[in-house]
Amino acid sequence: MKKVVKFGGSSLADAQQFKKVINIIKSDPSRQFIVTSAPGKRYPGDIKVTDLLITYANAVITHKPTENIIDQIFKRYSQIGNEFNVDEAILLDIKQKLLKLQETNFPDNKYLMAAFKAHGERLNAELFAACLNKMKIAARFVDPSEAGILLTDDPDSATVLEKTYENLKKLQFGNEKLVFPGFFGFTEEGLLVTFSRGGSDITGSILARGLKADLYENFTDVDVIYAANPQVVDRPAPIEKLTYREMRELSYAGFTVFNDEAIIPAIQGKIPINVKNTNHPEAKGTLIVSEKGFTPKHKVTGIASSKRFAALYLHRYLLNKEVGFTLKILQILYKYGISYEHMPSGIDDLTIIFDKKQLTDELTKKVCADIKAAVHPDALEWIDDYAIIMVVGEGMRTKVGVIENIIEPLAKNKIAIHMINQGASRISIMIGTRAADADNAVVNIYNNFFKSEAHSKI
Ligand SMILES: Nc1ncnc2c1ncn2[C@@H]1O[C@H](COP(=O)(O)OP(=O)(O)O)[C@@H](O)[C@H]1O
Ligand SMILES: N[C@@H](CC(=O)OP(=O)(O)O)C(=O)O
Structure with a gap:
């Protein structure tokens, strides 16, 4: 059994969430391929690291001071790193990378924005791999360039190129956990580009297809996908099983729990998707498959x-x-x-x-x-x-x-x-x-x- 497991921003928002994620990984050895988002909201009203990075990028574009925003971003990582006692060198490296961003030249502001945003997932994946090592779990960070994740030249809404799947076949690894940052890849010319917002789900799906996983587990902050957005309908009915086609239409139209474009590689690779809750991993979650195997009870899902x-x-x-x-x-x-x-x-x-x-x-x-x-x-x-x-x-x-x-x-x-x-x-x-x-x-x-x-x- 081979699984790709993606953890969303809410699952990696702070050290306490990191610990839950590590327990989830430890509890099932087939969870070898891990995809991380950037740290998300820790509480309602909090700001996702991706949004902090957008503020940082805009400050650079408009020549405004950057010291405070860099500190704010760095703190999100250092608080986690310190809780795990990771080596000082790891945190120093994160700080250096954040500082270096503002000195780097980009072809234009769209690529600049892409590179800034991508640091949310890149730094989190590096930190997560270091935390796993600290917990004596063999793990390493895998950059999308090493994995060969090739994308179209659309800096903020790229799509995957077929060559990616050939490249993934050649990826070298042993028994260690591989930690991939979600949300970004590179053009054939080597420029960093991102998917649209919420696109770490897409990385997970691409890896699941390319690495021929048996299951793509997508960990988030709800027990299941509900029949309506729980922010709109009070205690909506849970959905046990969805077809790919249903999920694609529902996520396109507002079920943000799973990115609508992320369905496509899973369909192509015939990989079942299991949406699960990091805060309640024993719940079965929702399964997304090609056929339900039973006649639906309701007229609508x-x-x-x-x-x-x-x-x-x-x-x-x-x-x-x-x-x-x-x-x-x-x-x-x-x-x-x-x-x-x-x-x-x-x-x-x-x-x-x-x-x-x-x-x-x-x-x-x-x-x-x-x-x-x-x-x-x-x-x-x-x-x-x-x-x-x-x-x-x-x-x-x-x-x-x-x-x-x-x-x-x-x-x-x-x-x-x-x-x-x-x-x-x-x-x-x-x-x-x-x-x-x-x-x-x-x-x-x-x-x-x-x-x-x-x-x-x-
Ligand atoms: N039909 C639905 N079922 C479950 N959650 C939904 C649904 N529609 C929207 N959501 C929202 O999606 C959120 C999870 O997605 P997201 O915030 O992107 O998580 P993550 O941080 O794991 O990427 C839930 O907290 C919920 O508010
Ligand atoms: N961090 C990116 C990509 C992403 O997928 O995030 P999340 O898994 O938190 O939805 C964003 O905020 O858009």
């Missing part, structure tokens, strides 16, 4: 929502007759390097939904002005507070009436629906609402499907 979207609504009579209308719009998006998420359309109407991450106010204005000039719409509206709700379940394939169960509670609660997309994926229904209505919509849809269920604890 989960309901997710995300407020990270914006939408452009266009109206023009006889849109359906006009050749090249969408082409002109897509050319404008291409010119500005913007991708769109969804494009539902009617006979005279078109809505284009965007992920706001890639937009600025200035860019939005330019895009709207160019589209107005190119296609002369009768109406153009920019909706900046757009949310997508995704109701997902393999059980939908065989059951009728799901759409009624979604629309009815929304209508009853006077929640306006801006868009419905059913059919593109046979296991999900996508609803567009205003961001302010999203949480309320999830609670009402959830209650309609699950309210009669007893909330068993796994």
Whole structure:
């Protein structure tokens, strides 16, 4: 049995969490390949080290003082290191690396930002390997360059190149634990780039495929994946098993517990994923697999929502007759390097939904002005507070009436629906609402499907 185990920021936030993680590793010898995130929040309101590093990078870019922020970051590591009595040289090295960052030249600020952010995981992986050694567990840090993790040249949203899997086959190791930093890799030209935020999950999945693991264990701070975000719905039902397809749709639409892109290498390598709790490792967690092996009890498996979207609504009579209308719009998006998420359309109407991450106010204005000039719409509206709700379940394939169960509670609660997309994926229904209505919509849809269920604890 060979396992890749990833520990998220909440699992490695301080020395106490490090100890729990070490016990988890000690309790199962097949947990040989370890992926670490940067130290996360220790308590609500705390700041993740990745965010501290972003502050540090911005201070360097804007020529502001950096001493305080470096101290704040270093303290996060030194507090852990001191608790484990790691050699002074290890902590000195961490301090040196943090200081050196501001003196390093980068091709531009995007690569600078990537390198700063990546230090969160790099330094944590080095420190974690040192702590394992201190506990007499043979372990070593493995840099993504040694593992051959090759990524596309997108400094803050890279994707993996196939060559990575060939490289991973050649990785040399013995019986020692290998500690890989999550979240980053290198381009073929040797530039450091990161995945999008939450991307350490992706590193774990890539390693699980490349190293042909039997299981990818993803340790976080919840016992299971729930049928709705527990920050939105009170004590939602636990999910014992999810299919890859369900998880991909749910994490895309707001189940941040597992990164949506991280599913893909696991699917390709047919690696089951087990999401588990570092604070309660004896709980079975949630298993993500290709087939559930049983008929789902519910019509839906989960309901997710995300407020990270914006939408452009266009109206023009006889849109359906006009050749090249969408082409002109897509050319404008291409010119500005913007991708769109969804494009539902009617006979005279078109809505284009965007992920706001890639937009600025200035860019939005330019895009709207160019589209107005190119296609002369009768109406153009920019909706900046757009949310997508995704109701997902393999059980939908065989059951009728799901759409009624979604629309009815929304209508009853006077929640306006801006868009419905059913059919593109046979296991999900996508609803567009205003961001302010999203949480309320999830609670009402959830209650309609699950309210009669007893909330068993796994
Ligand atoms: N459906 C869901 N089930 C469980 N947790 C969820 C769900 N949707 C969102 N979450 C949130 O995801 C969090 C865990 O993800 P994250 O903070 O990225 O953890 P980590 O620090 O391990 O990377 C949980 O604490 C929970 O608030
Ligand atoms: N530390 C990075 C990458 C990551 O995956 O973190 P976490 O495992 O804490 O979600 C981030 O905050 O985005």
